[in-house]
Amino acid sequence: MPEGPSILILKEAVAAFKGRKVTDAAGYAKGIDYDRFAGEQVVDFKSWGKHFLICFHGVTVRIHFGLFGSYRINERAKVNAKFSLQFAEGELNFYVCQVKVIEGDLDAVYDWSADIMNTHWSPAKALKKLKAKPAMLLCDALLDQNIFSGSGNIIKNEALFRAKLHPENTVEHVPEARLKALIRETSRYSFDFLHWRQEGVLNKHLEAYKQETCPRDNHAITRKDTGKGRRTSYFCPHCQKLYRAAAAG
DNA sequence: TAAGTTGTTCGGGG
DNA sequence: CCCCCGAACAACTT
Numbered sequence: 560m561p562e563g564p565s566i567l568i569l570k571e572a573v574a575a576f577k578g579r580k581v582t583d584a585a586g587y588a589k590g591i592d593y594d595r596f597a598g599e600q601v602v603d604f605k606s607w608g609k610h611f612l613i614c615f616h617g618v619t620v621r622i623h624f625g626l627f628g629s630y631r632i633n634e635r636a637k638v639n640a641k642f643s644l645q646f647a648e649g650e651l652n653f654y655v656c657q658v659k660v661i662e663g664d665l666d667a668v669y670d671w672s673a674d675i676m677n678t679h680w681s682p683a684k685a686l687k688k689l690k691a692k693p694a695m696l697l698c699d700a701l702l703d704q705n706i707f708s709g710s711g712n713i714i715k716n717e718a719l720f721r722a723k724l725h726p727e728n729t730v731e732h733v734p735e736a737r738l739k740a741l742i743r744e745t746s747r748y749s750f751d752f753l754h755w756r757q758e759g760v761l762n763k764h765l766e767a768y769k770q771e772t773c774p775r776d777n778h779a780i781t782r783k784d785t786g787k788g789r790r791t792s793y794f795c796p797h798c799q800k801l802y803r804a805a806a807a808g
Numbered sequence: 809t810a811a812g813t814t815g816t817t818c819g820g821g822g
Numbered sequence: 823c824c825c826c827c828g829a830a831c832a833a834c835t836t
Contacts, residue, residue, distance in 0.1 A: 562815095657816080752814095790815095791813085
């Protein structure tokens with residue numbers, strides 16, 4: 560369920576709960592004062608990248624779904640909910656996620672311009688952050704939530720494919736124009752991802768991720784664990800340019 | 809069926 | 823103090 564677009568879908572799915580009062584909160588997430596939410600009104604639902612934010616007056620519940628997280632609206636899964644909110648009519652249940660309470664102003668916590676799907680997303684700031692880390696590999700940069708908040712392994716691979724850049728390029732060896740193209744494609748692809756996921760056709764549109772051959776030149780797609788996180792990259796070694804191979808090590 | 813995974817944090821060792 | 827690695831989390835799909 561991760562990656563930014565899926566969080567936007569969730570936000571839309573729960574929109575009807577905005578303005579409603581919680582009758583009861585429960586779950587097995589530790590360190591949460593569940594009682595404080597009883598009687599509180601949901602003021603808004605927001606998101607920052609992969610963070611799903613349930614906003615109350617003066618306090619926000621942050622849900623992060625990680626790799627295995629899921630949710631149910633007005634129904635329950637077989638396992639216990641990590642966090643759940645009951646309303647006079649309906650309920651929200653969150654499973655296998657990280658739950659954190661954020662006190663006070665969200666603007667003090669989040670840099671909205673880092674969120675690739677936010678209206679305040681700033682490609683210029685992303686470029687600046689990239690250039691501040693010249694030795695970083697592109698595959699790591701695209702998973703760095705401070706630079707590309709909301710990008711995950713699918714978006715990483717597809718954006719690099721669209722930008723025709725090899726995942727193991729170091730930032731400093733890539734011409735600025737190509738970095739700008741990558742930044743643009745990362746945000747653009749995320750919205751394509753959103754629309755395709757809404758239509759249930761995302762898999763049909765994948766060009767590199769989990770693919771066998773390159774749709775551009777029919778070259779075999781390489782699958783390789785890359786970067787510091789050793790996350791899987793799928794790329795066409797023929798049309799995705801590597802400006803300079805990383806030093807052996 | 810056992811392996812793989814749309815993710816992140818933490819702590820230990822070097 | 824930094825970097826890197828593995829563990830932990832814990833559920834669904836192929």
